[in-house]
Amino acid sequence: MRELPLVVGVDGSEPSLRAVDWAADEAALRGVPLRVVYASLWERYEGAALAADLGKPSEQVRADDIIEGATRRARARHPGLKVSADVLPEEPEYALVREGRHAGALVLGTRGRSGIAELLLGSVSLTVAAHAHCPVIVLRGSHDNQVTPAVRGCVVVGVGEHSDPSAALRFAFEAARRRGVPLEAVRAWRRPAHETTDHPLLSGGPTRVYEEQAAKTLEAALRDAPEDVEVRRRTVEGPARRVLLDASHEADLLVVGARRREGHLGLQLGRVAHAALHHSACPVAVVPERV
Template sequence: MDLPLVVGVDGSEATLWAVDWAADEAARRKVPLRLVHASLWERFEGAAPDGLAEKPAEQVMAENIVEAAARRAHRRRPGVPTTTDVLPEEPASALVRESRNATAVVLGTHGRGGLAELLLGSVSLSVAERASCPVIVLRGSADDRAQDDEPGLVVLGVKEAAADSAAARFALQEAELRGVPLEAVRAWRAHGHARPAPSAPQDGPAPTHEQQAVEALKTAVHDAPKAVEVYRHAVQGAPRPVLLAASQDADLLVVGARRERGHARLRLGRVARGVLHHSACPVAVVPERP
């Protein structure tokens, strides 16, 4: 059974764009769409007793939100199977639980309050840290290039030389599904005139920081499908501004994150948090295997 693409909705413009984006993504992946609204209305009004003619106002609003989102998804992609659910609980916890049986979770950057950075920190960032599947946060806006008909590209931020990276697999799959190139980016910096120490004894001189970055890029995308055109860029500079610059012309920016040892949370460092807050395009945070 294909796992659904889960979207957190709250009736805001940001989450309606998330519905559009996720409907397109579900059509590309040929998976169902699941629209979820999580609300603590039961805490404030109590569950509606059986047989009561009138539902609590917050429950009615929640049901209206998911129904409107479902209508929007159907207009966007009529062929995508879509289900809805209203969960009377805290949004981040509900979406983290939903992630256990999802292809990915798609979130807008902010809700009805309009405080983009604040809600990103409290909900979207919390889900990205704790989810079991990739989390896609829709940075940018519906008017950005990512929503145009012009072909774009998928950017992969390469952090380390991993031959079996979940983030790389996800990025390559996205590029193949979209029919666009993949740009693998690795930032490198030389501290003074120092060269990195080699991991094993070598006959020649130790590789430079730039050479190590080039090798990391080759390793990360060595299994690229033939249908995907791959560009590898080793860029001198700090990782966060390098990736933010790459996001300007991208449809999607993909970064990986590992779980903290002994903890359920992913280790989102300054780079991942920086692109989640400031990227010019949607950002996918992909959990890596420990």
Template sequence: MELPLVVGVDGSESSLQAVDWAVDEAARLGLSLRLVHASLWERYEGVDLAYDLGRPSEQQMAESIIRTSGQRARLRNPDVKVSADVLAEDPEGALLREARNATALVTGQRGRGQVADLLLGSVSLTMAAQAHCPVVVVRGSQDSRNGTHGRIVLGVGDSATGAAAIGLAFREAQTRGCALDAVRAWRCPAHETADHPLLAGDPAHYHQQEATKLLEDALRTQVREYPAVEVHRTIVEGPARRVLLDRAGDADLLVIGARRRHGHFGLQLGRVGHALLHHADCPVAVVPQRG
């Protein structure tokens, strides 16, 4: 049995956009959808107040949020099976637990106001950094969220973060029937010595060749497995975060990997992942790689 897509909802406009995106994704993949709203309303309002009011206002709000989200999902695509729950827990803990039994976890960016819309909420950031399944943060333009560009961007990093992300990107491209732009950024170190025989003459050319080889090696298995996917290989000199932000400007999805190290806690995204989650102009999928 396929695991559902899980969506964290909080009533904000960005979380409703996440619901819309997840409904479309569930329909493409033939998955069910699970909507979750987590709130510690019992702790904040207290037992005495609950008795005084008969029913806590925060509980009423939580149930309204999950009911409205469920109605929105069913209206968008009645064929997608939707379940919804309110959990009296802290959002981060609840969603991390839900992620253990999910095909992917989908969140909104949780921004507020014109400036804050560029920034990521703490719950979404924690999910992207710690969840055991792929996490999609739904952000960017309406065209990108609706998948009208016909293009997915895959950031190809080192082997420790790449295999699972590459597999997901190819599956998405095949399911959507769109092109895949596999991108590898490279840089020539400013203070690199030219004493090494391979670097003599044109160090930049050497690094470009190495980036090209790394990209080909990384894609080889999935290219054979998904022969129908149109793949564009892009080698660009520059900082990875800037290169990927530029390439994702007219994409429907940006896919990156994130290493999950056993025994390590806290955020495990790195500077590139942080930058893309905060500023990309399209939805971002963060795919964990165990190691």
């Protein structure tokens, strides 16, 4: 069975070229081809004026330069890597979501060429992560442009309330195995506010109940953990968003799930994935979970 390629979106910015480095490392680690994609309708808004000044079709020249530069960069980083590239004259979010139908994962940077472009690219990353049919990896935080060797030496995955092994967990197992690092599975838990008590002799009981319940959920989710991956189990009291963002400071990759309902047209991310995409201290992999 043919392996699906890894797809990286580029826009000519330095952060997007750093994403090419990261994606090339990941594709080489997986043993799959890398596909570099530039998608834009920029010429509608800026291309005509520049074309008149330069006496040539500026957008096409610009697009070719971006895609050729990114492709050369990937091949120079991994000479044996199979790299293909394409220029798509359409809105990037639509092009990338469609590319995701035939990709093992999508890789995106987080910044554009200017203050306004940063906002636009942030919107693209958010839209793609919320609608893609494959995992979307957004390169946040300090990742040193590399997948291996590991910078912090750990992959972190958030485990939700369902005890069945999830697509996010399976993705995280593979990511840790490929990198040769431990997987830290984190289950956040909270005691309901109506059960809070200030009495020191009463406060410990309910706390233990919810902590034990979180530990059981975590253990059930990890029941099929592969033997060749070191798994560290953590239950932490607090909101899942804060717990996972804290954990991201010690991780090379943070993996979160995003539940998707067929026929639903809005952004399907959830609060945890949304917070991770905006604030994580390391790259974030958003893995769709079909429900």
